[in-house]
Amino acid sequence: MNNSTKCLNCDQEISGNFCSHCGQKTAIHRIDFKNFIKHHFLHGLFHIEKGMLFTAKESLIRPGKAALDYIEGKRIRYYNVFYFILLLIGLNLFLSNYHAQLVNEYFDHPTIVIKDTFGNKFQPFLIKNAKILIFSFVPLFAINSFILFRKRKLNFSEHLIIAGITFLGILLINTLDTIVSFLIFTEYFDIIYKILTIIIGITIILLPIFSYYQTFKEYYKKGTFAFRVILFILLTLLELYVFAFFIVGYLSNWKFGDVQFNT
Template structure:
């Protein structure tokens, strides 16, 4: 192992263990198979999992405080929240598709395609753009909280961080529920799936309240906070309803305006 006086990555003069310009380690070693396995691969894998597990734990148990820590600069222990969200969206889409396939095999439930042109277009749209549509919840959360929770003087980008960590917690709960739902294909434990699904639905509804309460509890009394979080939830529902109406209107060429019947 050699320690260089000049960074081999950017040629910046260095005096410590890391380059002050690009951050590369100044202690270089020749790449061997054993060192690759024991250091580069396992070391990198361990730190990746450690960061993800820590971020998952913080997002579930103290989302509001985790968001504040992140905003205030305590970020080194956190895995990138938005990368994590995209990973979980992919996992949930995979699990949902796999569940449908198993349901068709073991339960005789066929995921029938919509049997009209409009329904097929809408179904294809939501299938093709599922990741983008699910991820769009983050800016929706951020916009609503930016206008409703102003006392803490967070800017819009900081509200996006709060929304991201909150939504990450929701996705973690959703992923757990999806995994448990595979108990539907067992004879003796399917009732557990039904119970967990009910608990999961309630937890998803409560979790944003828990997260935003942790974040803003020192700035709002209970009644003002309750009013704002209820309005926050109502705005999300209104925005989602408006989006669905616009989507149906777009693919139907606004046929419902003329009184045409749309079959979904």
């Protein structure tokens, strides 16, 4: 146990249970097996899980309010939103790839074949940069909300927080959809999968609207907000189109006539 009057981490004078400079506990015990299991392994695991579950719940139930709470400084209960997004992207890619393999095995499903040099570049590019491409939705959301929802006078970084929590909710729902998609390999539950897919698709569309409404409803009338949301969606689709245009152009050496997709 630490009996010193100085913090063992930053060497600052300490008083109380925590160092006022770096936040480390002042009661430091020697690491033995019992201490390791109780304080390092179980506590760390529970803390991460608790933070992730709370953040997941907030991003689904009250994403706009959660974003505002975080912006206003209520952050200790939240798991890092952007780490969480990257973890979910990785999980979704793993599940999607495994699902595609099962589809080919069970249904002899025809896969898309991309011909020519473009095809040889396109598929590896998607595989290599999938996380970056999916994560790019967050700054796109932030840019568009920063342009369209100015009355609240939030800076761009704060719009990134709103976009991150909103996109986290979308990814959580999409993860559920990916998991539910495995029902097509069952004999009696494929109809449930079709119904759930429709419900999940509608929810994914409505969640960002719900999130931004919670965030900015006090600053815009409903008609004005609806108009700005429509612009938000159209602007996002336009940016994705331009983004795809430049990727395809770069990979095809700007020879769009040579790009062919055949089954």
